[in-house]
Amino acid sequence: MIEEATQDVSAVGAVAFRDAAVELGGRTIWSGVSVVVQEGEFVAVLGANGAGKSTFVKAVLGLVPLSAGGANVLGHPPGEARTRIGYLPQRHGFDAGTPIRGVDLVRLGLDGARWGVPLPWLPGTRAATRRVEEVIELVGAAAYAHQPIGDLSGGEQQRLLIAQALARRPRLLLLDEPLDSLDLSNQSAVAALVRRVCREEQVAVLLVTHDINPILGYLDRVVYFAGGTAVEGVPEDVVSSETLSGLYGAPVEVLRASDGRLVVVGHPEAPFVHGHRHNHD
Amino acid sequence: MFQGLSWNPVDDLQQMLAYPFMVNALEAGTIVAVMSGAAGWFMTLRRQTFAGHTLALIAFPGAAAAALAGVPAALGYFAFCGAGALVLARLAGSSRSYSTESAATGTLQAFALGLGFLFVSLYHGLLNGLDSLLFGTFLGITSGQVVALLAVAVVALALTALAARPLLFASLDPDVARASGVPVGLLGFGFLLVLGLAVAETSQITGALLVFALLVTPAATAQVLTPRPWLGIALSMGLALAVTWVGLTLAFFSVYPVGFYVTSLSFGVYVVVRIVRGAAVRRRLPRLVPGQAT
Numbered sequence: 068m069i070e071e072a073t074q075d076v077s078a079v080g081a082v083a084f085r086d087a088a089v090e091l092g093g094r095t096i097w098s099g100v101s102v103v104v105q106e107g108e109f110v111a112v113l114g115a116n117g118a119g120k121s122t123f124v125k126a127v128l129g130l131v132p133l134s135a136g137g138a139n140v141l142g143h144p145p146g147e148a149r150t151r152i153g154y155l156p157q158r159h160g161f162d163a164g165t166p167i168r169g170v171d172l173v174r175l176g177l178d179g180a181r182w183g184v185p186l187p188w189l190p191g192t193r194a195a196t197r198r199v200e201e202v203i204e205l206v207g208a209a210a211y212a213h214q215p216i217g218d219l220s221g222g223e224q225q226r227l228l229i230a231q232a233l234a235r236r237p238r239l240l241l242l243d244e245p246l247d248s249l250d251l252s253n254q255s256a257v258a259a260l261v262r263r264v265c266r267e268e269q270v271a272v273l274l275v276t277h278d279i280n281p282i283l284g285y286l287d288r289v290v291y292f293a294g295g296t297a298v299e300g301v302p303e304d305v306v307s308s309e310t311l312s313g314l315y316g317a318p319v320e321v322l323r324a325s326d327g328r329l330v331v332v333g334h335p336e337a338p339f340v341h342g343h344r345h346n347h348d
Numbered sequence: 349m350f351q352g353l354s355w356n357p358v359d360d361l362q363q364m365l366a367y368p369f370m371v372n373a374l375e376a377g378t379i380v381a382v383m384s385g386a387a388g389w390f391m392t393l394r395r396q397t398f399a400g401h402t403l404a405l406i407a408f409p410g411a412a413a414a415a416l417a418g419v420p421a422a423l424g425y426f427a428f429c430g431a432g433a434l435v436l437a438r439l440a441g442s443s444r445s446y447s448t449e450s451a452a453t454g455t456l457q458a459f460a461l462g463l464g465f466l467f468v469s470l471y472h473g474l475l476n477g478l479d480s481l482l483f484g485t486f487l488g489i490t491s492g493q494v495v496a497l498l499a500v501a502v503v504a505l506a507l508t509a510l511a512a513r514p515l516l517f518a519s520l521d522p523d524v525a526r527a528s529g530v531p532v533g534l535l536g537f538g539f540l541l542v543l544g545l546a547v548a549e550t551s552q553i554t555g556a557l558l559v560f561a562l563l564v565t566p567a568a569t570a571q572v573l574t575p576r577p578w579l580g581i582a583l584s585m586g587l588a589l590a591v592t593w594v595g596l597t598l599a600f601f602s603v604y605p606v607g608f609y610v611t612s613l614s615f616g617v618y619v620v621v622r623i624v625r626g627a628a629v630r631r632r633l634p635r636l637v638p639g640q641a642t
Contacts (some may be wrong), residue, residue: 127528149529156523165572166393166580167520179517180528182510184578215575234500 080105081239081271082127089122089135096122097136100297102290106238107269109137109262110299113279113306114292119273121152121157123292124241127273128154131220141238148239153270154234157243160224161216169212169219173199176231203248205267206260222253226260233264239262242274246281254281263287279306306331353601364600373486373553375494377592380549381562383501386508388567390539394519397564398403398450399436402457403544404559407551409460411481412467422496425548432460432616433544464556481498484555484607486596497549503631504545511535523605553592558607562588564615580638587617 080103088098096119104110112120125131128136129146141148153176161167177195185192203212203334206226211219216227225245232240242261246254262285265272276282278288283302290299291306293314298305305311306329311319319333370393391400406428413472414424436453444450468478478496479485508515517525526532550559568585570580595610 128528149527152527154524154527156527158523162519164571165520166575167516167577168575171575171577172520175513175520176524176528178513179525180514180530182514184509184512223454228524235528 079103080144081108081141082134082273083139084126085137086123087126087138089119089126090134091122091131095134095295097174097295097297100136102297102299104239104273104288106271107265108287109265109272109274109285110283111275111279111286111289111302112233112292113277113289114297115323116277117340118292119295119297120292121243123290123297124154124243124273124275127239127241128152150235151238153235153237153240155228155232155240155245156280157229157244157247157275160221160248163215163217165215165217167209168214168218169216169223170199170203172205172216173212173231176234198234202233203227205233205264208228219312220253222250225249225253225257229257229260229264233268233270236268238271238274240270242266242272244275244277246276247336251281258282258285283327283329355592358397360601366598367492369397369487369489370596370600372489372494373596374416374593375636376489377553377596379497379501380553381493381592383505384559385561385566385588386505386581388588389461389570389581390515390519391543391585391635392564392567392571393516394539396493396540396543397560398453399440399540400563402436402453402454402460403432404504404551404556404563405457405464406460407548407559408481409464409467409553409554409558410548412464412471415477416467416471419449420493422493422552425551426500426545428460428549429551430541430542432456433511436544437540440536440540441533451508482557483586483605483623484553484554484558484610486553486599486606489552491551497552499548500545504542508542509537511538512581513545515539518610521546542590547563551599554607554610558611561611561614562592565618566591569614569618572618572621572625582587591617604605 076238082102082104084100084102087100089096089269100123104287107267112123114120122131127134127140127145128149129140129144138145141151146155173186174195177198183289185195189243205208206229208226208230211223212227216224218225229240229242229245229343245261246257249257258281261272261274261282266269267337274282279286279302288299288304289302289305291314293311294316296314298310298314298337300310306321308319311321311331319331322332324330352433354363366372388400391397407425410424410426412424413428414421419422435456439452439456440449443452482489482638483566497615514525516531517528518530518535524534537588546563547559550562553559567584569587570584573583574580591610591613596615597611598604
């Protein structure tokens with residue numbers, strides 16, 4: 068089964084959407100979306116608030132059905148490959164006093180869906196413990212993984228959650244706004260970590276963000292949602308005055324600051340300058 | 349008015365266990381403590397203490413209605429708490445936000461109390477037993493009642509053990525759990541039912557108003573003591589057991605009610621743990637030692 072899926076994946080990519088559309092409550096969120104993400108590729112999903120970025124992630128997970136077009140995720144219809152997908156939703160962190168440690172949280176990513184109580188004398192415990200240590204090491208969280216999760220900073224929690232998403236050796240990682248609520252140095256550290264994981268573990272990564280700049284240096288390609296559809300390509304082509312003006316149907320200008328940062332001007336909902344962080348689709 | 353406390357632990361224990369009603373009380377207390385310790389830990393993690401409190405107040409009209417209908421009180425407890433859990437699960441499923449859900453839960457709670465008062469008024473003879481309905485009693489627990497408590501607890505605990513790991517996942521992080529294939533909605537529904545049963549059992553010992561002494565306080569204490577989830581559940585059950593046993597023993601040898609002892613003991617342990625833990629955290633903070641969290 069897995070070999071078969073692997074062949075499919077190398078033929079069609081980790082994620083392949085063909086002319087796909089999603090309708091929610093009678094409203095078309097987006098349509099005509101064609102996206103292909105190859106194995107081991109780091110792809111950013113960009114767009115303004117409400118453009119449908121999170122809906123896209125849910126469609127990849129199979130939590131939202133397509134109303135038109137076709138989709139293939141890791142060689143299967145969406146929803147059938149969930150055990151091979153690591154998912155990190157948009158979130159607001161764990162409260163202080165949450166009675167769980169980082170390691171316990173990472174462990175849930177490995178076997179949290181299995182029934183029963185993880186009794187330490189059951190077979191498989193040592194292998195599970197080793198895998199948990201391994202991913203914690205991979206994300207560089209070993210120093211604080213045994214502390215209560217609520218006592219950790221946003222960046223530390225984010226690393227542990229990435230470790231949780233990686234625990235089952237997924238082939239695809241879906242990260243919804245993982246850089247939100249992190250300070251600048253943590254943003255670039257987490258971006259570098261995602262890139263490293265992507266290369267070392269050959270995991271395809273779809274990272275949703277409203278700000279491309281912290282990850283610009285690490286990206287392979289971008290998918291940009293706007294105007295009820297999406298375009299995909301390399302960052303220089305997609306995040307350009309020409310492409311964005313076409314997408315929004317209004318003149319949009321992309322400026323490159325002297326430090327290399329991209330700034331989009333001319334559209335009220337331009338996703339690089341606004342201050343709102345909620346993304347209700 | 350001590351019933352002949354000799355201060356010899358063995359003699360005193362023998363004296364206490366010579367009374368069948370006391371053996372029944374200890375057995376019932378043990379069953380109830382184990383179940384409420386486990387259900388309570390998940391309840392506080394899921395922030396459903398308000399739902400738990402509402403279920404406890406639904407237990408009161410349940411027992412009153414049973415008395416009015418001339419059936420065993422246990423039947424009233426289980427029927428009303430079970431039905432209440434179904435209604436709460438329905439509310440949780442259909443509410444758009446936590447605030448609408450809690451408002452609806454509060455409405456249900458007030459109605460349940462009113463209903464209980466009506467039943468008590470209709471059944472004039474019950475007024476003597478009102479105290480024990482609300483604040484608990486350990487007198488007059490029958491062997492049949494112990495068997496009923498045990499049967500329900502075994503089923504509820506088996507279900508909880510089976511669902512423990514996905515329930516922990518779903519309680520901490522519903523979105524990620526759902527994406528990894530955990531049936532989050534079903535678990536939420538099932539847990540409310542188990543919680544309803546736990547409340548129905550606990551009410552029969554502590555009374556409707558003091559249910560939290562076994563359902564919340566041991567769980568809250570365990571969560572202060574350890575960030576290890578499975579150890580925390582075990583601690584919560586152990587603490588509930590300890591306060592129940594000590595509380596029943598103290599009540600046997602003194603004139604004061606068992607509800608008072610169980611609540612005071614669990615509250616006392618909670619306060620001491622908070623103070624000691626707070627001091628320990630303050631001592632550790634300046635050094636910032638990683639990894640040494642127990």
